[in-house]
Amino acid sequence: MGYIITALSVVCILGGLFFFTTATIGLLRFPDFFTRLHATGKGDTLAVFLCLVGFAIHEGLSLTALKILFIAVFMFLAQPTATHAISRAGIRHGLKPWVKGEERQ
């Protein structure tokens, strides 16, 4: 039983680390503001959620696990909202979305 719980938490945390890596590659490689925000906004949200769920599973049934799950729910709502607000600020500031053929910004 202990093996299964540990394996499950390790799978979740490794999945989270994978999405962190892809989000970072997107941040470094994508051509403009909106595509970079697209990569980190989606990738980091899922990565943080998977990592925190992994920690909660590893902790077992306890108050600490409940607190970690509260943080996970908070991040899952707050991060997309923050991404949305930043992208709106970019549009209002007059940034034009990148189209194929243009140079990197």
Next chain:
Amino acid sequence: MIASSDDIIIKTIARIFVPFIQLYALYVIMHGHYSPGGGFQGGVILGASMALLLITHGYDEVKRRLPEGVVMLLGSVGVLIYAGIGLTCLLLGGNYLDYSQLSVILHVDPAHARSLGILGVELGVGFTVMAIMYSIFFDISTGGILPGDEKRNEELENNG
């Protein structure tokens, strides 16, 4: 001056989050004397929740919920609680903020009196820090120019 956001997603999420952020701030204050946290940290979180309300719902909404007079009153009451507890200990024959002296008026043993005394001081610190953090954010975000205060605004314009 900050106007209300016209985006329903940002406004709704902020409206849902603000009570939970304030509940968490109270948790941080209440657990300050035996876990990480305390009056200052909890007060900053409370002030941040009001700042979130200010940047999402605008000046008028926040002014309706927390007028500036109440903010200054909260800041002063916090200092009064802190100094009052300290001076009570002094009057009961101990040092300033020597909480164990409070056992005489609280009718508990000195160890409990220390715990309760620290909790009271943390509450006072929390009130003051919340009021001052919010006040600083408010003054910076409005640039000192308040809607409704026409006389002061004219003075500011004339002085450049």
